[in-house]
Amino acid sequence: MFDPLQIPNVWRAQSLHSHNAAVEPTGFEPLDGALGGGWPIPALLEILTDDYGIGELQLILPLLRALTKRAPPPPLFVWLNPPHHPNAVALAQHGLAECHHWLVTDLSSRNTLWSMERALKADACSAVLAWVTDADAAGLRRIRLAVSTGSVHGVLYRPRSAAAQPSPAHVRLQIAAQGTSLHVKVLKAQGRKPSELLLDIDSRRLQPEARL
Amino acid sequence: MKSVQLPLIPPAPEKRRPNASPRILSVVPPPTGPAPAPIVRRRRAIWLALHFPDWPLRAALSALSAAERAILEAQPLAVVDGDRRSTVLACNVAATTFGIRAGHSLNAAIALSADVQFLPRNSAQEIQLLNEVAGQCQQYTSSVSPQPPNEIALEVRGSLRLFGGLNNFVERIRQDFHRRGFAPQLAMSPTVHSSLWLSRVAKEPTIVGPRDLIRSLSRLPVNALLWPSEVELRLARFGVLTIGDLLRLPRGGLARRIGYERLTELDAAVGRHPEVRRYFASAETYEDRVPLDFEIETTGLLGVILEKSLKRLQLFLTRRSLSVDCIRIALRHREQASTPVTLGLARPTADMQHVTELMREQLARVQLPSPVSALSITVQQLHPAPKATQELFGTAGSSEATAARADAQARLLEQLRSRLGQTSVSSLQSRADYRPERAHAPASTNMQPLTLREHLPESLAPRPLWLLSQPYDVRPAAHRTLRKQSLSAPERIESGWWDDDFCVRDYHRVTSPLGALGWVYRDRLHSGQWRLHGLFG
Numbered sequence A: 001m002f003d004p005l006q007i008p009n010v011w012r013a014q015s016l017h018s019h020n021a022a023v024e025p026t027g028f029e030p031l032d033g034a035l036g037g038g039w040p041i042p043a044l045l046e047i048l049t050d051d052y053g054i055g056e057l058q059l060i061l062p063l064l065r066a067l068t069k070r071a072p073p074p075p076l077f078v079w080l081n082p083p084h085h086p087n088a089v090a091l092a093q094h095g096l097a098e099c100h101h102w103l104v105t106d107l108s109s110r111n112t113l114w115s116m117e118r119a120l121k122a123d124a125c126s127a128v129l130a131w132v133t134d135a136d137a138a139g140l141r142r143i144r145l146a147v148s149t150g151s152v153h154g155v156l157y158r159p160r161s162a163a164a165q166p167s168p169a170h171v172r173l174q175i176a177a178q179g180t181s182l183h184v185k186v187l188k189a190q191g192r193k194p195s196e197l198l199l200d201i202d203s204r205r206l207q208p209e210a211r212l
Numbered sequence B: 001m002k003s004v005q006l007p008l009i010p011p012a013p014e015k016r017r018p019n020a021s022p023r024i025l026s027v028v029p030p031p032t033g034p035a036p037a038p039i040v041r042r043r044r045a046i047w048l049a050l051h052f053p054d055w056p057l058r059a060a061l062s063a064l065s066a067a068e069r070a071i072l073e074a075q076p077l078a079v080v081d082g083d084r085r086s087t088v089l090a091c092n093v094a095a096t097t098f099g100i101r102a103g104h105s106l107n108a109a110i111a112l113s114a115d116v117q118f119l120p121r122n123s124a125q126e127i128q129l130l131n132e133v134a135g136q137c138q139q140y141t142s143s144v145s146p147q148p149p150n151e152i153a154l155e156v157r158g159s160l161r162l163f164g165g166l167n168n169f170v171e172r173i174r175q176d177f178h179r180r181g182f183a184p185q186l187a188m189s190p191t192v193h194s195s196l197w198l199s200r201v202a203k204e205p206t207i208v209g210p211r212d213l214i215r216s217l218s219r220l221p222v223n224a225l226l227w228p229s230e231v232e233l234r235l236a237r238f239g240v241l242t243i244g245d246l247l248r249l250p251r252g253g254l255a256r257r258i259g260y261e262r263l264t265e266l267d268a269a270v271g272r273h274p275e276v277r278r279y280f281a282s283a284e285t286y287e288d289r290v291p292l293d294f295e296i297e298t299t300g301l302l303g304v305i306l307e308k309s310l311k312r313l314q315l316f317l318t319r320r321s322l323s324v325d326c327i328r329i330a331l332r333h334r335e336q337a338s339t340p341v342t343l344g345l346a347r348p349t350a351d352m353q354h355v356t357e358l359m360r361e362q363l364a365r366v367q368l369p370s371p372v373s374a375l376s377i378t379v380q381q382l383h384p385a386p387k388a389t390q391e392l393f394g395t396a397g398s399s400e401a402t403a404a405r406a407d408a409q410a411r412l413l414e415q416l417r418s419r420l421g422q423t424s425v426s427s428l429q430s431r432a433d434y435r436p437e438r439a440h441a442p443a444s445t446n447m448q449p450l451t452l453r454e455h456l457p458e459s460l461a462p463r464p465l466w467l468l469s470q471p472y473d474v475r476p477a478a479h480r481t482l483r484k485q486s487l488s489a490p491e492r493i494e495s496g497w498w499d500d501d502f503c504v505r506d507y508h509r510v511t512s513p514l515g516a517l518g519w520v521y522r523d524r525l526h527s528g529q530w531r532l533h534g535l536f537g
Helices: A029-035 A061-068 A088-093 A109-122 A137-149 A160-164 A202-206 B055-062 B066-073 B106-112 B123-137 B166-179 B192-201 B213-218 B229-237 B243-248 B251-258 B260-270 B299-320 B352-364 B399-420 B476-485
Strands: A044-048 A076-080 A100-104 A127-131 A153-158 A171-178 A181-189 A195-200 B047-051 B077-080 B088-091 B117-120 B144-147 B151-155 B185-189 B286-296 B322-333 B339-349 B372-379 B382-384 B425-427 B466-473 B491-495 B503-511 B517-523 B529-535
Touching (some): A029 A181, A044 A137, A044 A160, A061 A127, A109 A127, A109 A137, A109 A153, A137 A153, A160 A171, A195 A202, B047 B192, B055 B066, B055 B077, B055 B088, B055 B123, B077 B106, B088 B106, B151 B192, B192 B213, B192 B260, B213 B243, B213 B260, B229 B251, B286 B299, B299 B372, B322 B352, B352 B399, B399 B425
Parallel strands (some): A044 A153, A044 A171, A076 A100, A076 A127, A127 A153, B077 B117
Antiparallel strands (some): A100 B425, A171 A181, A181 A195, B047 B151, B047 B185, B077 B088, B286 B372, B322 B372, B466 B529, B503 B517, B517 B529
């Protein structure tokens, strides 16, 4: 008997997602549920926030740790235009030692997007993290294309005001602190309905997973 | 061919006669005679000689600028030697219509036409041009021997098969040179001398095998040998006009008359005497100068011209299997000092497409002080090309995949640096220090992976993922709330008494009204000032 569901990327409308697509668990159970199993791989993630220090990096650390195991050693992460210095000691405490971390600061939005596109295309790194204040639609589309054709993850941090603009990213999350938890609003996830959820972030921040 | 039959069965040992008196027996097996020397058949070389007619004219013109060349080439033109007679060495077609030929004296040429222009011979340029062509010939064979002033000999035995046989090979060379505007006379024969002599008279490509070598050489006139004119004259006096006549003369007498060296030369040409050649080795540095016919003010157009130069460099590198790690480009101005552009590469490469991209990014950032009138590309050090081996079953964990990734990382780094500046990209590193701002030490020169295991004590409290480059002063009004809010027992860091940066700090974790988790310290040395040092991102 021929089963159409065996064809890759064919799914029932009610299940609303492809069960064959490759995903990487996010490390947060509620978020896995909202995204249909985890982050798609490879993908362009867009995280919208105005505040720093609320757990915006904790959200993707499990993904980065998982990516280190996928690439030939040593893996490389590129940090483009972060708002503050990523702390080498803390990264090591969170299990991201034995990796290259390249840091480029003081970039214009245009140069950030250019560097991100280059890094995504080069097939040299595991993930590119970039912080941009204003991004044009054409630049974002180029980045999405670079992610789809390569094997590198892109994580783009943008201000909350960007939520009103359309974006070609695979996954869009808007985050804010709520007490000691992180309030995540899933604006876009391919094949899933938008949803909202709360994640417990604090305990992870104070107890790094990979103690040395 | 004679072959020696070796006995397959070893000779039977001598039988001991039972009654013989006892004697010392040798344990060494009886000698079977010396082993026959292996018969070595020397592979016969095949030499291809390229003779460039009108070389002095070509060299003298190539030293001029394009505009001057265009003017001169339209007129009757002759190149004269610097000797006493000012002999005409070569002339162009316009000059030959007046009857001027190579070998005329300057006065004779003037007598034939008063309009003819004379250029002095440029010997240095001739040799340089010949070496350039010899370098280009290295694409056919590695045994290239330039024969100044205007000939090149190539040993091509090993290349014939690659280029699809003798005739195809000769045709290919002829066409390659034709495309570059040269019309060399070609001859192929088993010895260097004979191939050179044959090429001097060959109007069509000549191929001579070892059997008819002597017959073909015999037909050549004596002046193909380019011996001094007095020797030629002496030979002509006793009726020797061709090489065949020379070979028929008794050797003793000939040696006395024309000298022993010339006899050896003859012997070498017919293969009776070994020949030794020094092969051409191109320079260990690379330099390419591009004079521009017009001045250029925009970097975009310069990029197009530099791309062509880089393609030439690519050819040079491919032929010699070399790679480069630093390319210096000088943009020369008419009045000012030149503008340097340096393309530094993280690892040696021969891939000029990648270098071209880097060059474009770098050029985009260059401010030209004045128009550019010439360019030069210099490579000081050439490295052997990296050897890339492919695994039969490429797997992600293999050393090949790791090497490919390291290569891609080096390229990415070069791309980022060429657009954003040499020191723009830094690598996160750590140092063994308790002061957080010192433990975190980004480096922009050596891109090492972050390693910490030996630097980090087991019991270190969690550090914030974000570190502020300048600790941020908290308003005194907020001090009280901070003290109340502190989530944990403070962590005291007291360190650095041995250097100027002594610090005594109590670190607390506090939550901001917006929900951010911060890392705040109280500076116990400076009147208890509270400062925000990091954020738990």
